[in-house]
Amino acid sequence: xxxxxxxxxxxxxxxxxxxxxxxxxxxxxxxxxxxxxxxxxxxxxxxxxxxxxxxxxxxxxxxxxxxxxxxxxxxxxxxxxxxxxxxxxxxxxxxxxxxxxxxxxxxxxxxxxxxxxxxxxxxxxxxxxxxxxxxxxxxxxxxxxxxxxxxxxxxxxxxxxxxxxxxxxxxxxxxxxxxxxx
Numbered sequence: 001x002x003x004x005x006x007x008x009x010x011x012x013x014x015x016x017x018x019x020x021x022x023x024x025x026x027x028x029x030x031x032x033x034x035x036x037x038x039x040x041x042x043x044x045x046x047x048x049x050x051x052x053x054x055x056x057x058x059x060x061x062x063x064x065x066x067x068x069x070x071x072x073x074x075x076x077x078x079x080x081x082x083x084x085x086x087x088x089x090x091x092x093x094x095x096x097x098x099x100x101x102x103x104x105x106x107x108x109x110x111x112x113x114x115x116x117x118x119x120x121x122x123x124x125x126x127x128x129x130x131x132x133x134x135x136x137x138x139x140x141x142x143x144x145x146x147x148x149x150x151x152x153x154x155x156x157x158x159x160x161x162x163x164x165x166x167x168x169x170x171x172x173x174x175x176x177x178x179x180x181x182x
Contacts, residue, residue, distance in 0.1 A: 007125035012098050015053040016065035022125070023050035028073065031130045037137060039076040039085050047073045049129050058097055059111040065098045065119065071129050077141035082150050086143050092132040 028035050028045035049071035056066035071092040079086040098119040099105040109116040
């Protein structure tokens, strides 16, 4: 019996049992939450992914349905040093195990190196891939060396000179106190 698996409605248990494989090259626009993170809309941005179904032994020694998820994208983000565009390669290579219910998943997740989720009748594979890519984004995107010199001061070179030229607000009071005309 042959199955045709759909990423939007994936039966993980059947997919893992069949040791099936899915892959695609999608437009970034299919991943709305990830698309929000990029610097500007570009129609040619893509997410490449592949998923392999398998049975994988967990920390407790029991083989469970699992997915080996690999995904990658090159995204234009905002450098937090110079505020310019920085292209970042975001890669994911994770195993996701599936436990019978939420309680089992939580207990197994505490002792497993792999991600553990509760087994549902269907999952949206693209949503899982998007979650993993979002978690793989750098917290502070930045260039190794910014293309433009980074301004490290909040004031410019003329700031001190302007301060000296400006009359201080209490100078007139000081002059009156000393008996001088302001």
